[in-house]
Amino acid sequence: MSKRMIAIGFEGSANKIGVGVVTLDGTILSNPRHTYITPPGHGFLPRETAHHHLEHVLPLVKSALTTAGITPDDIDCLCYTKGPGMGAPLQVSAVVVRVLSQLWKKPIVGVNHCVAHIEMGRIVTGAVDPVVLYVSGGNTQVIAYSEGRYRIFGETIDIAVGNCLDRFARVLTLSNDPSPGYNIEQLAKKGEKFIDLPYAVKGMDVSFSGILSFVETTAEEKLKSNECTPADLCYSLQETLFAMLVEITERAMAHCDAKDVLIVGGVGCNERLQEMMRIMCSERGGRLYSTDDRYCIDNGAMIAYTGLLAYAHGLSTPLEESTFTQRFRTDEVHAVWREKESINNNANS
Template sequence: MTVVIGFEGSANKIAVGIIRDGEVLSNPRRTYITPPGQGFLPGETAKHHRGVILTVLQEALNEAGLKAADIDCVAYTKGPGMGAPLVTVAIVARTVAQLWGKPLLGVNHCIGHIEMGRLITNAQNPTVLYVSGGNTQVRIEKADISISLNYIDTLTFLLTLTNMNSLYCFYSPGYNIEQMAKKGTKYIDLPYTVKGMDVSFSGILSYIEDAAHKLLSTGQCMPEDLCFSLQETLFAMLVEITERAMAHCGSQEVLIVGGVGCNLRLQEMMGVMCKERSARLFATDERFCIDNGAMIAQAGWEMFRSGHVTELSDSWITQR
């Protein structure tokens, strides 16, 4: 049996998870919560992580019923992500590995999401749609198409400018947008740009930034309508390029991973497409979609079993 502990802290989540041969033994985490309407800055986020990471580590060991001697390898998120939080996690992981006398493994955050999705859903050879706050990728065999998907969070911040701070909780902006969208009834036309496997979201962001004040202040739409329209447009674009990827490689499976991947509307829209193609959809819930330590442990487990180890001299981080 091989036991791997994984440290994740690439953004506002700090987490430690333990995997034993495909079994999740523990997966505690903490979230850095900012005041309404404010994003999380790297320095402040790192300060939060430093304050709780040892507590989360102890929780992971206690929950798994293990001690340091039971761990075979220490994995940590090497990147991509925010510099200061990543450095915090890397330092702790390096220290723990040396104190415990265990090998160290730097893991790619994106690969962690994908490996966790494969483990939990048991998907065999899926086309993978990876959607999170900072990364969006469709993986077709060895090719990646990458774009940025910060617009759900951006819309959240724009809505605070309408003096409705008291109405919304910013513990999870994406979740709140999803709940508001369920109440939307009016679709607002937004830019829709798909060219082959290339997707552009920049027009949507520019439109919302320019139009949000006007549309809301003049009563042309409600915040719920804006949330509904954003979700429908973004997700339709993602479903289109995922279907095109499936057609290119004859895939009959789709796996959705990443924090945005637990959005039920995205899963519903993707499910309709899959049904029309007689394909299968795989997705997980917030326990494993949102950044967590177990996903780093699982990717580390795969790497360690394949003979990979990260030397201390190479145990740096990368934001890209």
């Protein structure tokens, strides 16, 4: 009986620090994380976020190993988020992995954060070859796999959809616990009046900064005069943003002749976005694949699993190249494991 391959993964690209232990078949042995939560009305700054990650990373490593019931000797490789993300928080994972690699004598695998979301979504939901909508605080992309890479068909040309929601939550001084986007979602359920907001779709690209400016101004004017409620504004903002996302996803599906959609990233937890996308998919004879906050939200398991896929196909990152970058495009990654998967599928068909 051959030994199962195990990886430990470190995710710290934004306000969450996570450590996950995963096997090659996608079994998650442990996946603890800790979120840096700021006071209402405030975002999170790189330096303070990095200090938070430094404080919590080693307890998380101990917790991950204990819960998984393994020791460092059982680990085949150490995986970390190479990018994209915020510089200072990314640095924490990179440094920790370098140190542990030398202490434990284990190889390193640098992982693209976006690709990790996709692979985690695929293994958890069973989606084979869907069009992917990746929506988070820092990213908004419509993606499909083709010839060894995840190709970006459309994306935001300014701010990400999660950033738009987070910044509006600050205007309303909503709590950041558990997340501003979640609290907007709950408030939106109470909205009764729809307020027209700008709708900015350009082909398969979207723009959110103008909508944010408009709704901020509208909030300042209409809330004072009691023309609407904060719930109305949250409802209107969600409906507009998500309609845009459904439109560009459907356009990509038509382009790729695909029927299924996988939603990944933190905003992918939103039940209203899932509902709107599910309706569109069913009208096209397809299916929506989505997950809950255990896998949508940044976590160490997604880094461990994607890194282990790469490692199992002969890829690793030399110590001197185990750096991080705030900009790391989804389509820069050669997804060699998908090529092998395609060959196997063709052989079996």
